[in-house]
Amino acid sequence: MSREMCYRCFWPKALCWCPSLQPMATRTRFVFLMHPKEFKQEKANTGRLTHLCLPNSELHMGQSFDGDEAVQALLNDARNFCLLLYPGTEARNLSNGALTPADLGERQLVVLLLDATWSGARKMLKQSPSLQRLPRIMFTPAAPSRYVIKQQPQPGCLSTLEAVHELLTGLEQSGLDHYPQPTQLLGVFQRLQDFQIRCAADPSRPGYRHRPYSAPSERVTASGRSGERRSKYLRQPTNATDSVP
Ligand SMILES: [Zn+2]
Numbered sequence: 001m002s003r004e005m006c007y008r009c010f011w012p013k014a015l016c017w018c019p020s021l022q023p024m025a026t027r028t029r030f031v032f033l034m035h036p037k038e039f040k041q042e043k044a045n046t047g048r049l050t051h052l053c054l055p056n057s058e059l060h061m062g063q064s065f066d067g068d069e070a071v072q073a074l075l076n077d078a079r080n081f082c083l084l085l086y087p088g089t090e091a092r093n094l095s096n097g098a099l100t101p102a103d104l105g106e107r108q109l110v111v112l113l114l115d116a117t118w119s120g121a122r123k124m125l126k127q128s129p130s131l132q133r134l135p136r137i138m139f140t141p142a143a144p145s146r147y148v149i150k151q152q153p154q155p156g157c158l159s160t161l162e163a164v165h166e167l168l169t170g171l172e173q174s175g176l177d178h179y180p181q182p183t184q185l186l187g188v189f190q191r192l193q194d195f196q197i198r199c200a201a202d203p204s205r206p207g208y209r210h211r212p213y214s215a216p217s218e219r220v221t222a223s224g225r226s227g228e229r230r231s232k233y234l235r236q237p238t239n240a241t242d243s244v245p
Pocket residue numbers: 006007008009010011016017018019
C-alpha cells in the first residue's frame with residue numbers, strides 16, 4: 001500500500017476519509033485543542049475526523065493556549081459564550097437541562113474540547129489559565145463507549161467522535177442547536193473500528209494480532225496508558241482531584 005498521506009484527514013491516501021465525510025452545519029462553534037502528543041500517538045485521528053465533519057469548528061495544536069492568538073480572540077470576544085467540555089462538580093450538565101437558550105442570549109455558543117489523554121488534558125489546563133477560568137459543561141452519556149478496540153479503564157470513556165455526538169444530542173435536547181445527521185459521527189466511529197478489526201485479523205498487515213480481540217464484556221479492566229486515554233470527557237480517575245492545580 002502506498003504510504004502517501006492525505007494531509008487533510010492525516011490518513012494514508014489509499015484510506016482517505018475525506019470524500020465520505022459530510023459537513024454538518026451547526027449553530028455551535030466547536031474548538032478542538034489538540035495536544036501535540038495526541039497527534040503523534042493517536043493514528044486514527046478521531047479528533048481531526050470530527051473536525052472535518054463540522055464546518056463550524058476549528059482545530060488548534062498546542063499545550064498552552066494563553067499565547068494562541070486565534071484561541072484568545074475567541075475567548076475575548078464578548079459576542080461569544082465560551083464553555084469548556086470538562087467534567088466535574090461545578091460543570092453544568094447538559095443532560096439535566098443546565099444550559100438553556102436564555103443563558104446564551106444573543107451570544108454565540110463556543111464549546112472547547114481538549115483532545116488529549118487525561119494527563120495531557122490536565123497539563124494543557126495547567127498551562128492555560130485562560131482555559132481554567134472558563135465555565136464548564138458535561139453530559140451524561142446515553143450509552144457506554146462503543147470503543148471496542150482500546151480497553152477502557154472504566155465504563156463510559158468516550159472517543160472524540162462519541163463525545164461530540166453526545167454533545168450535539170444534548171444541545172439539541174436543550175434547544176440550543178439542531179443536530180442535522182445524528183448517525184454520521186457514530187457511523188464514522190463504527191467504520192473506523194471495523195477497519196481496525198480487519199487489520200488486526202489480516203496477517204499481511206502491520207497491525208496483525210496473533211490473538212483476536214476478545215468480546216468487550218470479557219475484558220479485564222485496563223489500567224495501562226492506552227486505557228487512560230478518553231476519560232477526561234466524562235469522569236476523572238479516582239486518584240485525580242477535581243480542581244486544576
Ligand atoms: Zn483525506
